[in-house]
Amino acid sequence: MYEGPVQDLIDELGQLPGIGPKSAQRIAFHILAGDGSSIDRLVAALQRVKAEVRFCRICGNVAEQEECRICRDPRRDLSIICVVEESKDVVAIEKTREFRGRYHVLGGAISPIEGIGPDDLRVKELLARLADDAVVELILATDPNLEGEATATYLTRMLKPLGLRITRLASGLPVGGDLEYADEVTLGRAFAGRRTAE
Numbered sequence: 001m002y003e004g005p006v007q008d009l010i011d012e013l014g015q016l017p018g019i020g021p022k023s024a025q026r027i028a029f030h031i032l033a034g035d036g037s038s039i040d041r042l043v044a045a046l047q048r049v050k051a052e053v054r055f056c057r058i059c060g061n062v063a064e065q066e067e068c069r070i071c072r073d074p075r076r077d078l079s080i081i082c083v084v085e086e087s088k089d090v091v092a093i094e095k096t097r098e099f100r101g102r103y104h105v106l107g108g109a110i111s112p113i114e115g116i117g118p119d120d121l122r123v124k125e126l127l128a129r130l131a132d133d134a135v136v137e138l139i140l141a142t143d144p145n146l147e148g149e150a151t152a153t154y155l156t157r158m159l160k161p162l163g164l165r166i167t168r169l170a171s172g173l174p175v176g177g178d179l180e181y182a183d184e185v186t187l188g189r190a191f192a193g194r195r196t197a198e
């Protein structure tokens with residue numbers, strides 16, 4: 001629709017999650033209207049996030065060092081692991097102050113439609129952590145939607161023979177959405193009222 005660089009920018013922005021063609025166009029023209037220094041800051045932030053942020057070698061959460069802040073914290077309870085889909089879910093759960101264990105970030109959820117299976121998630125890494133037998137409880141805190149449910153069901157079936165306590169968050173979370181959309185109180189309650197997975 002537009003010529004060269006402007007269209008390239010709109011196309012790139014349109015690839016981002018939650019950004020439709022209209023938003024992409026609006027953001028592109030906002031960037032275009034900005035001064036050089038604001039563009040420099042944006043470019044620098046993008047480059048830094050790629051260069052400096054890595055994923056924790058233990059839990060898969062975003063980290064600035066080899067291990068994330070939570071895994072490095074000696075006060076965290078090593079006997080409980082909370083399994084989530086993305087790093088943003090860690091942030092949402094941390095805000096509730098209801099959980100003092102460690103996390104395991106899967107990097108997504110099982111989705112046959114998008115061709116994402118267990119092998120595309122950090123399931124192997126989770127199994128490796130459980131082999132360490134310090135863990136007595138696993139909380140499955142996947143999103144309350146179809147993919148999240150499928151992932152939790154899969155993990156429950158696979159991990160049950162290991163004999164540890166596997167729990168799910170209590171109902172009451174907004175169904176169909178992401179974990180992060182739940183407010184802190186609701187999410188905190190769902191945590192406190194967690195039940196054994198079937």
Ligand SMILES: [Zn+2]
Nearest residue numbers: 056059068071
């Ligand atoms: Zn970590």
